[in-house]
Amino acid sequence: xxxxxxxxxxxxxxxxxxxxxxRDQDRVAGDLADFVARHSGSGGGGRLAGxxxxxxxxxxxxxxxxxxxxxxNFSSGQRGAASTEYFLKAGYAVIFIYRRGSxxxxxxxxxxxxxxxxxxxxxxxxIQVPESHAAVVKTAIRNYRKAIDEGLLLKxxxxxxxxxxxxxxxxxxxxxxxxxxGMFYLAAAVxxxxxxxxxxxxxxxxxxxxxxxxxxxxxxxxxxILRKQWAPSAFCVSFKLETDPDILLQKAEAALRKYGMxxxxxxxxxxxxxxxxxxxxxxxxxVRRPSKEDDVEEQLIDLLVEMHSxxxxxxxxxxxxxx
Amino acid sequence: xxxxxxxxxxxxxxxxxxxxxxRDQDRVAGDLADFVARHSGSGGGGRLAGxxxxxxxxxxxxxxxxxxxxxxNFSSGQRGAASTEYFLKAGYAVIFIYRRGSxxxxxxxxxxxxxxxxxxxxxxxxIQVPESHAAVVKTAIRNYRKAIDEGLLLKxxxxxxxxxxxxxxxxxxxxxxxxxxGMFYLAAAVxxxxxxxxxxxxxxxxxxxxxxxxxxxxxxxxxxILRKQWAPSAFCVSFKLETDPDILLQKAEAALRKYGMxxxxxxxxxxxxxxxxxxxxxxxxxVRRPSKEDDVEEQLIDLLVEMHSxxxxxxxxxxxxxx
Numbered sequence: 001x002x003x004x005x006x007x008x009x010x011x012x013x014x015x016x017x018x019x020x021x022x023r024d025q026d027r028v029a030g031d032l033a034d035f036v037a038r039h040s041g042s043g044g045g046g047r048l049a050g051x052x053x054x055x056x057x058x059x060x061x062x063x064x065x066x067x068x069x070x071x072x073n074f075s076s077g078q079r080g081a082a083s084t085e086y087f088l089k090a091g092y093a094v095i096f097i098y099r100r101g102s103x104x105x106x107x108x109x110x111x112x113x114x115x116x117x118x119x120x121x122x123x124x125x126x127i128q129v130p131e132s133h134a135a136v137v138k139t140a141i142r143n144y145r146k147a148i149d150e151g152l153l154l155k156x157x158x159x160x161x162x163x164x165x166x167x168x169x170x171x172x173x174x175x176x177x178x179x180x181x182g183m184f185y186l187a188a189a190v191x192x193x194x195x196x197x198x199x200x201x202x203x204x205x206x207x208x209x210x211x212x213x214x215x216x217x218x219x220x221x222x223x224x225i226l227r228k229q230w231a232p233s234a235f236c237v238s239f240k241l242e243t244d245p246d247i248l249l250q251k252a253e254a255a256l257r258k259y260g261m262x263x264x265x266x267x268x269x270x271x272x273x274x275x276x277x278x279x280x281x282x283x284x285x286x287v288r289r290p291s292k293e294d295d296v297e298e299q300l301i302d303l304l305v306e307m308h309s310x311x312x313x314x315x316x317x318x319x320x321x322x323x
Numbered sequence: 324x325x326x327x328x329x330x331x332x333x334x335x336x337x338x339x340x341x342x343x344x345x346r347d348q349d350r351v352a353g354d355l356a357d358f359v360a361r362h363s364g365s366g367g368g369g370r371l372a373g374x375x376x377x378x379x380x381x382x383x384x385x386x387x388x389x390x391x392x393x394x395x396n397f398s399s400g401q402r403g404a405a406s407t408e409y410f411l412k413a414g415y416a417v418i419f420i421y422r423r424g425s426x427x428x429x430x431x432x433x434x435x436x437x438x439x440x441x442x443x444x445x446x447x448x449x450i451q452v453p454e455s456h457a458a459v460v461k462t463a464i465r466n467y468r469k470a471i472d473e474g475l476l477l478k479x480x481x482x483x484x485x486x487x488x489x490x491x492x493x494x495x496x497x498x499x500x501x502x503x504x505g506m507f508y509l510a511a512a513v514x515x516x517x518x519x520x521x522x523x524x525x526x527x528x529x530x531x532x533x534x535x536x537x538x539x540x541x542x543x544x545x546x547x548i549l550r551k552q553w554a555p556s557a558f559c560v561s562f563k564l565e566t567d568p569d570i571l572l573q574k575a576e577a578a579l580r581k582y583g584m585x586x587x588x589x590x591x592x593x594x595x596x597x598x599x600x601x602x603x604x605x606x607x608x609x610v611r612r613p614s615k616e617d618d619v620e621e622q623l624i625d626l627l628v629e630m631h632s633x634x635x636x637x638x639x640x641x642x643x644x645x646x
Contacts, residue, residue: 060395066566066592068512072383072395101424107439116430116467125461127452138448144439189391192528193535203567204592205515212516216535243389244526269389269527 011220016169018197019162028156028167032095032174035154039093040178049091050181050308053171055188056080057099059161063195063214068204070160071216075189077102078273079239079297083185084153085143086301093152095175097167097188100157105147106140161191165222172230180312182234184226185304189241194219223259235308237263241272252279262311263304276300280307334543339492341520342485351479351490355418355497358477362416363501372414373504373631376494378511379403380422382484386518386537391527393483394539398512400425401596402562402620406508407476408466409624416475418498420490420511423480429467432459484514488545495553503635505557507549508627512564517542546582558631560586564595575602585634586627599623603630 022028039051057080058073081103084094088105096105118137122128129137147153156171158164175182193216205212223238238261242248245268252266256279266277276296278285287303289296345351362374380403381396404426407417411428419428441460445451452460470476479494481487498505516539528535546561561584563575568591575589579602589600599619601608610626612619 063394064566068397068564068566068592069514070395070397071386072393074391074393104439116427116464119460119464120468121461121464127450127457127460127464129450134450137442137450138444141439141442141444141450145443191392204565211541212539214537214539216537218534241391242527243387243391269391 012222012225015196015220016166019166020197022163022166022170025166025170029170029174031154032156032170035093035095035151036174036178038151040181048093049305050183050312051093051095051175051178052087052183052185053095053097053168053175054080054084054087054185055097055164055168056084057102058189059099059164059191060159061161061191061194061216062200064201064204065197066203071191071193073189073191074269075099075102077104078108080185080187081105081108082295082297083187083301086295086297087185087305088143088147088152090301090305092183092305093154094147095154095156095171097156097158097164097171099188100159105153106144109136109140161194161219162197164188164190165219168222168226169230172226175234176231178231179233180235180314182231183304183308184231184234184236184238186223186236186238191219193217221259223255223261227260235311236261237265237304239265239267241267241269243269249277249279249284252277256281263307265300278303335545335548338519338543339489342489343520345486345489345493348489348493352493352497354477355479355493358416358418358474359497359501361474363504371416372628373506373635374416374418374498374501375410375506375508376418376420376491376498377403377407377410377508378420378487378491379407380425381512382422382487382514383482384484384514384517384539385523387524387527388520389526394514394516396512396514397592398422398425400427401431403508403510404428404431405618405620406510406624409618409620410508410628411466411470411475413624413628415506415628416477417470418477418479418494420479420481420487420494422511423482428470428476429463432463484517484542485520487511487513488542491545491549492553495549498557499554501554502556503558503637505554506627506631507554507557507559507561509546509559509561514542516540544582546578546584550583558634559584560588560627562588562590564590564592566592572600572602572607575600579604586630588623601626 036051039048057077058075061071063069063071077099080096080098084096084105087094098104118129118133120128120130156167158167195216227236238255238259240248240252240255242251248266248268252264255261256264262280264279266279273289273296275286275288278287278300285303287296287300289299359374362371380400381398384394386392386394400422403419403421407419407428410417421427441452441456443451443453479490481490518539550559561578561582563571563578565571565574571589571591575587578584579587585603587602589602596612596619598609598611601610601623608626610619610623612622
């Protein structure tokens with residue numbers, strides 16, 4: 001039997017073969033096909049600026065098949081949620097692949113652990129929002145409703161690395177027909193190491209018998225396969241997060257070359273909300289938020305949208321030359 | 324220098340010594356002292372049934388000091404959040420030690436990832452809740468406001484195992500003055516293994532150099548120290564979660580004896596919302612929820628409140644005999 005060309009062969013293929021199959025796979029595939037069909041061909045001169053797949057939040061690595069313990073990656077989903085809002089504002093349709101429970105577009109302002117603190121009951125038991133929060137809550141409800149009602153936002157949740165990579169593969173191959181109109185904005189914090197499903201403990205690991213030793217395998221580098229096979233014409237933006245600033249830009253440039261990204265956005269854990277560096281084959285651009293009240297994502301998305309439209313134009317020029 | 328008697332010496336002491344100190348320690352200590360003082364002496368014949376410390380959600384084990392990756396324990400916080408509601412209803416004051424981002428009392432009904440789906444804007448831009456949800460949202464706001472306004476709910480958040488155990492120690496020693504009026508209801512999913520802070524990687528672990536090997540140490544068993552030193556007269560309820568039903572009750576009984584708990588609540592991952600078994604020195608009691616619309620916690624808390632009031636009475640009888 002020939003290797004499935006969408007899985008990239010080798011390590012990636014065996015990763016997908018061993019992964020527990022995605023629940024709701026058929027429903028997700030249907031929703032995806034509808035969403036892409038509805039928005040394909042409307043880019044370029046059309047109303048829509050493009051279709052972007054935003055990934056957001058951290059993936060987990062289960063340590064047990066009936067999972068009690070897992071390794072997680074730090075990520076609130078703030079970056080992906082904020083970016084989704086700015087992509088929608090810029091006229092994109094967004095496929096939002098997000099970690100269950102992570103930050104959601106238009107909900108970022110909410111108090112983390114008690115949404116009830118936002119509300120009070122009026123004298124006639126009507127639900128009221130204190131004046132101080134009313135404007136921001138109303139704007140959030142309005143923008144969210146608009147995105148949903150106009151069919152511009154498709155939300156696909158994941159928890160594990162297995163779910164995430166299967167979703168990315170499905171979205172990647174579904175968006176291939178969009179060619180250069182498609183963009184990937186890969187802000188999720190993806191596990192580098194995992195325990196292969198078949199070698200995983202079936203039950204909760206016993207704690208009575210001394211220290212725990214674990215060996216984890218490397219997750220196959222799917223960026224490469226996304227770029228080469230799933231959606232080769234798309235505009236690809238990936239992220240590189242490090243805690244050590246001395247190696248950050250160097251690693252971002254290595255990723256740019258190794259995976260053929262259009263942009264690698266480099267950020268440090270200590271100040272990722274304040275500043276990012278866009279690394280491209282033309283050099284580096286530092287993006288800083290003007291103040292603590294602003295989002296660094298606003299300017300970042302502006303710049304990326306511009307670069308993406310150049311990426312689309314390039315094709316149009318190429319086509320023009322041929323005719 | 325003599326060993327600090329509140330830390331339990333040995334392993335526990337070295338765990339606390341090496342742990343990064345709790346942020347806001349002074350503020351938390353102040354809030355705790357106020358809360359306990361306000362509610363002490365009001366139990367027994369008084370208005371208040373008692374003071375309970377409910378722990379909820381999973382603890383994380385950081386794998387790096389500037390933490391990007393961590394091991395997490397599966398727990399939505401559903402059990403602790405629901406139980407807190409029923410304890411408040413039964414007339415308890417509740418200290419709710421919860422994992423940041425986990426389920427909160429009176430918010431359990433919310434759609435997990437999009438609270439905005441609950442709301443819409445009316446014609447005059449007023450915030451409306453669709454009729455279908457209005458009753459439940461209003462009840463939630465009313466009950467939550469009542470608990471907060473009457474000072475019956477103190478919420479203390481944690482993320483890591485280091486924060487959790489430091490909070491438990493602070494609450495344990497602060498509640499000691501309540502004697503038998505105090506209850507611990509330890510529903511949090513606490514890590515069994517951890518990486519000692521001083522042996523932890525400082526920066527994000529590199530992924531380029533092949534598989535990852537990790538060795539994790541056992542977390543000292545703090546239940547024992549809670550029972551023996553921090554709050555020896557309190558009524559103590561702990562939980563035992565397993566995925567393998569064959570070893571569950573046996574492990575629950577071992578925990579009952581080993582840590583001197585009053586009750587160990589045994590539950591299986593597969594059906595923890597449907598059924599639990601209360602294990603005590605007098606035997607086992609199975610608690611099942613009557614239907615999917617009910618909470619198993621309702622009956623569980625009823626039974627525990629009854630047992631706790633017997634535990635309090637016992638002291639009163641002992642005192643009576645002496646006079």
